[in-house]
Amino acid sequence: MTVPLALLGLLEREPSHGYDLKRDYDAYFGRGKPLPFGQVYSTLGRLARDGKVLVGEAEPGAGPDRKRYVITDLGATEVQTWLAEPVEAEPHLQTVLFTKVVLALLLERDAEAYLDAQRAAHLQRMRELTEIRRSGQLVDRLLADHGLFHLEADLRWIELTTARLDALAAEVRS
Known part of the structure; x- marks a missing residue:
């Protein structure tokens, strides 16, 4: 907005x-x-x-x-x-998460450690938003749900990317 x-x-x-x-x-x-x-x-x-x-x-x-x-x-x-006007369904195909993973791989740094740290940060934020869902007013609960859904999608992407790190490293380093 x-x-x-x-x-x-x-x-x-x-x-x-x-x-x-x-x-x-x-x-x-x-x-x-x-x-x-x-x-x-x-x-x-x-x-x-x-x-x-x-x-x-x-x-x-x-x-x-x-x-x-x-x-x-x-x-x-x-x-x-x-x-x-509807909001674009996929406004950012190249997210900060993706950029960091690719740069870590290009720089031969530990992309998996970055993804693990990001996963932990997402899980912590999800715990905070879950508490808001339990105790907040309706507006706050709806905003928390929105945030949780995005974090869940990011977590799925983190898991998928972690499983494909070797293949991605080979592709971006070639």
Whole structure:
């Protein structure tokens, strides 16, 4: 998900101040990685420049004056188009995992040790996500499920690659 489209989507729901947009973004999409305030306002500035949001006059608030942002028809059309487009099923055929394995083999380093360490890291993260599934709110549980499914796929790939390391080494070193 891109930050600009997420912010546009939140603005389509209702006009908001930057502070409120950050709070909502963090609540829905920023679990474990909150959006920096600077990124919120720089993104809103670009959206305004591109005609996708309008910036209202400064309003007094509990702290510094705040500006209310309103989505334009152009912004709403972009959100609608983005929501209707499916995400590519395989956006990254060459992952970081694959790149590290191939480089380890090219450099005649122990690719199997790297894969073992990666497996251990994945299993630890899976334990953490499993705990979230047990005790978290629905949004957190769904995000944990998504992460677990990806980690499971990575683990299957790690097992398959480990079994084929000798053949892969011969291929990339030839």
